[in-house]
Amino acid sequence: MYIHQVAAYLPAEIITNEHFTRINGLSNEWITERTGIRARRKAAAGENTNTMALEATRRVLAAAPAFAATEVDLIVGATYTPHDTIYTLAHAVQRELDVSDIPVVSISSACSSLLNAIEIVEGYFALGKARRALVVVSEHNTAYNNELDTMAGHLWGDGSAALLLTPERLAPTDLDVRTVITGGAGNIGKADISVTLKPVEKGIVMPFGKDVFINACQYMTRVTQQVLERNQLSVEDVRYLIPHQANLRITKNVLQQLGLPDDRAVSNIEELGNTGCAGAAIALADTWSSLQEGEHVVITVFGGGYSYGAMLLKR
Amino acid sequence: MYIHQVAAYLPAEIITNEHFTRINGLSNEWITERTGIRARRKAAAGENTNTMALEATRRVLAAAPAFAATEVDLIVGATYTPHDTIYTLAHAVQRELDVSDIPVVSISSACSSLLNAIEIVEGYFALGKARRALVVVSEHNTAYNNELDTMAGHLWGDGSAALLLTPERLAPTDLDVRTVITGGAGNIGKADISVTLKPVEKGIVMPFGKDVFINACQYMTRVTQQVLERNQLSVEDVRYLIPHQANLRITKNVLQQLGLPDDRAVSNIEELGNTGCAGAAIALADTWSSLQEGEHVVITVFGGGYSYGAMLLKR
Incomplete structure (x- = not known):
């Protein structure tokens, strides 16, 4: 299986940390120290999960003349912040x-x-x-976020990305998907209450961030090692590590456990916040043109x- | 692929048509004539999509001693009425x-x-x-439904079902899944506005029921014929037809187009209303014990x- 192309869409409006200082008193220093986040994007009025998905789709198809829109024969969308x-x-x-x-x-698997x-x-x-x-990943976090929430209101951003996949290679720049591993961990720790989005009751809440932090660091490290082991590779073979963009401290912890230098990780959380399931795909789009033949991600x-989950890619 | 067992869960509370006569003036005769629905179930306070999914899961595992809970190695849930x-x-x-x-x-594909x-x-x-x-299908329609809506408020019911599947036959009563076909039709008719559930804006609305009716009749008939053709079967070979439980008039129209007598269809809509993606699975659970060896569904x-979509099953 190959990823033939990837593209991202980000709404234009930028929300800086000063916005939260004004509305709930959190300072720029406090937020950046704990999360790494300096800004995030916010969908405009009239934009939503579906419209952002369409924008990413238009961009990925425009970048892939060898992959005709009329030939698409499977569409898998992903979001935990649905418009509909x-x-x-x-x-x-x-449509x-x-x-x-x-x-x-x-x-949705969050x-x-x-x-x-x-x-x-x-x-x-x-x-x-x-x-x-x-595959189209799209999150409209700000539709479900309570900005006044001092625990997590400052974390979330909006954005989307789209990927084109084929069973055979279409172009030399395609990324070979060597291994995909996914796992639920709903039976672990405070999985049932740490992060929830109950549309009828309320929006996104994250009352147990520490439990998320500990498990995110453990699982992302372990599953990275698993995909490498299955391919007889070591961490030194990894040109770029793209972690879920949740928190810069989680990224640094995972790098440290793996024994990788900070500059090996791709990060967009500083400018985009946590864009949910779109974050890693947006980062892959940013990395696309700098990957050399034979390099692993x-x-x-x-x-x-x-x-x-983890996925090993090779150009 | 085989379905080893199926079980349903329905909440206890029964809402009859007289409830709607009281709150929005629709008479029992008006509702039954247009939909076939006489009653529907409503989840109790504290019940939701997730708790109903657990109940169906407990029941299906209790009915399947050859399928140990500890051996489950894939869980796929489905709902358009998420609790979380x-x-x-x-x-x-x-968990x-x-x-x-x-x-x-x-x-979710509705x-x-x-x-x-x-x-x-x-x-x-x-x-x-x-x-x-x-596989667990669970709908908590009443969490998102506006009972006062005279167009669609009386249609929806709550319920869940769970199915156990294996690549090889475990027992003589397993149903052989001969063919599965699914298709999106988001590009057809009023697909974008006919039935929507936008959690942030409002609940389930169905302003263009006629467009749904016409397309449901056409697509369910056509895809039934497709699964039969792929298996060199004719409609006479079908012991039971289990249509999506949306409206008894749709069911009768599909039967008529296929040339099948009314008693060939399995129906629970009279007592349960439209239970979304759970409806057909609940009907399969009701049909389970009466299917004879060699019969098709x-x-x-x-x-x-x-x-x-359509699926051909053989006992």
Whole structure:
């Protein structure tokens, strides 16, 4: 399986830490020290999970002339911040592309959904039921976030990304998906209460950030080691590590456990905050042009719920 | 691929049509004539999509001593009425079972998600990444429904079901999954506005029921014919047709187009209303013990969004 192209979309409005200083008293220093976040994007009025998914889709297809929109034969959307749970982001993308009679589904395994979506695509390819897949990850965190929440209100940002996948290589720049591992960890720690988004009751809350922190560091490190071991590689073979963009301290902890220098990690959290399941895909889009032939990338994720995963890519 | 067992859970409270006569003036005759619905279940306070998923899971495992809970190695949940989009129903089920490090994901393709979930399982089996799968479909429609809505407030009911699937036959009563077809139809008709559930804006609304009706009848008929053709079967070979439980008039229209007598369809909508993606699975549970060896069942679904699917089963 190959990733032929990836592209991201970010809304224009930038919310800096000073916004939170004004509304809930958190200082820029306090926020950056604990999270690394200096700014995040906010969807405009009229934008939502579905419209951002469409923007990312348009961009990825525009960047991939060898992959015709009319040939898309599988769409997997992912979000935990849905605009519509019935006319889901995957269905909105299908309507935009106007391709009929193909499998279309949206999923959530919280912040780790990118890898679940890609593993689902892997299954469709194995069945021979698809050969031109579109994965779209999109989060409208600000629609569900309470900005006044001093525990987590400052963490979240909006954004989306889209990836094109094929069972065979289409171009020399395609990334070979060597291994995908996903795992739920709903039975671990405070998975049931640490991070929740109950649409009827309230938005995103994260009352037990420490439990998330500890488990995110452990799981992202461990599953990174697992994908490397399965491919007889060591951490030195990893050109870029792309962790879920939740917190710069988590990223640094994972790097330290793996024995990698700080500059080996790709990070966008400083400017984008936690963009949920879109974060790692946005980072992959940023990394796309700088990857050289033969180089490896590991994407490793952890999400509320809990869930985790890792994927080894090779150019 | 085989369905080893299926079980349903329904909340205790029964809401009859007279409830709607009192609150919004719709008469029993008016509702039954247009929908076939006489009653529906309503989750109790404290019940939700996740708790109903757990109840169905307990029941299906209790009915399947050959399928140990500890052996479950894939959980796919489905709902468009989520209790929590981060700690999803699939994660809640994982916590209940206390099985670690297995793929866990929840999906939505609206009322057709049962078949998308089973097709995703089919992919994991093809990859050799799972061999004991649990699919759980659960809808808490009343959490998102506006009972005063005279267009659609009387349609919805709550309920859940769980299915156990394996790549090889475990028991003589297992149902052989001969063919699964799923399709998005987000690019058709009024798919973007006919049925929506936008959690931030409002609950379930269905302003264009006629467009849903027309497309549901067409798609469920056509995809039923497709699964039969792929298996060189005719409609006479179908012992039971289990359509998505949306409206008794849709069911009768599909039967008529297929040339099947009314008693060939399995229906629970009279007593349960539209239980979303759980409806067809609940009907399969009701049909389980009466199916004889060699008999075929077709499940055919259509959902808002739009999306559709069919599955041919043989005992």
